[in-house]
Amino acid sequence: MCQGQLSGVVCTKTLCCATIGRAWGHPCETCPAQPHPCRRGFIPNIRTGACQDVDECQAIPGLCQGGTCINNVGSYDCKCPAGHQKTELTQKCEDVDECETQLRICDGGECTNTVGSYSCSCPPGFFASTDGSRCLGECPCTAENVMDFVILLLILNLIDYSEDVNFVSSFKKT
Numbered sequence: 618m619c620q621g622q623l624s625g626v627v628c629t630k631t632l633c634c635a636t637i638g639r640a641w642g643h644p645c646e647t648c649p650a651q652p653h654p655c656r657r658g659f660i661p662n663i664r665t666g667a668c669q670d671v672d673e674c675q676a677i678p679g680l681c682q683g684g685t686c687i688n689n690v691g692s693y694d695c696k697c698p699a700g701h702q703k704t705e706l707t708q709k710c711e712d713v714d715e716c717e718t719q720l721r722i723c724d725g726g727e728c729t730n731t732v733g734s735y736s737c738s739c740p741p742g743f744f745a746s747t748d749g750s751r752c753l754g755e756c757p758c759t760a761e762n763v764m765d766f767v768i769l770l771l772i773l774n775l776i777d778y779s780e781d782v783n784f785v786s787s788f789k790k791t
Contacts, residue, residue: 621774625713625724630648634648634649635655635658636657637673637708656667656691658670659671659691670688670690671690672693673693679708681696681708683709683711684709684710700732712730712732712733715728715735716730721735721750722735722750723752725739725753726738726739726743726752737751737752740752
């Protein structure tokens with residue numbers, strides 16, 4: 618039960634067993650299933666004996682490392698950055714390996730995990746989809762298709778013909 622101890626987390630038996638712990642100490646002692654006299658997330662006030670919420674974020678150093686700890690009544694939440702998630706074992710925000718966890722990611726190419734994200738490398742002659750999640754067949758970019766696109770941009774006033782005449786003329790049909 619005391620395997621997988623949280624490194625960098627220091628707390629008393631009462632605090633540990635009332636919040637994140639399942640066992641405590643050396644030698645290992647199992648925490649009661651329901652801490653007494655208060656329920657999990659609460660400890661008795663030393664003066665009054667009344668159960669009070671534990672601010673785990675303040676009381677337990679290292680909790681939610683790599684993210685933001687948010688206290689709520691009787692518990693806490695870890696808000697991890699994009700591409701990260703809280704692990705139950707360490708209670709820290711750790712990088713998600715999208716290449717291992719998402720099916721068909723970088724389909725047709727090679728996935729490389731990066732901190733908080735991933736990148737796809739496509740084989741020669743292929744290109745990444747707009748969302749970067751897969752490799753698509755050879756680019757169907759003919760001069761005619763590009764010219765149609767440029768005309769659409771002109772119609773929508775997204776480019777100015779007088780300023781972009783060199784750009785437009787570079788796609789003349791042959």
